[in-house]
Amino acid sequence: MDALEVLKHDHRMVEQVFRDYDSAASDRQRRGVVELLVRELSQHAALEEMLVYPLARKVLPDGEQEIDEHLDEHMAVKKTLLALDKLDEGDRRTDDLVASLRRDVEEHIREEEGVLMPRLREAVPQQDLDELGELIGKAKQSAPTRPHPNAPTAPPALTLAAPLAAAYDRLRDRLQQRPTT
Incomplete structure (x- = not known):
């Protein structure tokens, strides 16, 4: 798949x-779904910030402005993910935070x-999108699995911080027996 198809x-x-969250039958199931949301959205955001957004900044005439808007959206999502990640199973605030995150x-x-x-x-030429898609697939294995709203959002600082955050996240995931995808 090319990069855009991967995304x-x-x-x-x-x-x-999100649909799985709606159909969860218990607080335990909902918590498991929240942990998957945290993982998937954290990885997705990090990969876009490291690989896709720098390309868009470069090739689109108004790339700087457009990507800054997407980064602002990412920041809101990361803050909500961080709040969700800190909640315990059954916390009454979970439904409202998931609804906000979904919107x-x-x-x-x-x-x-x-x-x-x-x-x-x-x-972007198709060959470049294909190569970027392969790179995203490989990079997903080492992307952060938790939100880091205070981390840099652009290379080169992001490129340096992301692997450290990912290693720390994976250790926490293992210690807390979080689901993997």
Whole structure:
């Protein structure tokens, strides 16, 4: 899959995880779904920030402004993910935070798939999108699995911080017996 198809696949997976939250039968199941949301959205955001957004900044005429807006959306999502990550199973605030997260993510997906991705498809040769898709697939194995709203959001600082954050996240995931994907 090319990079844009990989990102769309991630979007469909997250939409399914939100539906899984709605159909969860217990606090334990809902907590498991929240942990999957935290993992998937944290990885997705980190990969976009490291690999896709720098490309968009470079190739789109108004890339700086457009990507800054996407980064602002990412920051809101990361803050909500961090709040969700800190909650205990059964916390009454979970439903409201998941609802807020869903609204933010749905809007972000609409903007990316409706505006950013078509513009990137026009501006970037298919071979480059294919290579970037492969790179995203490989990088997902070592991307952070938790939100880091205070971390840098652009290379080169992000490129240096992300592997350290990912290693720390994976250790925490293992110690807390978090689900892996």
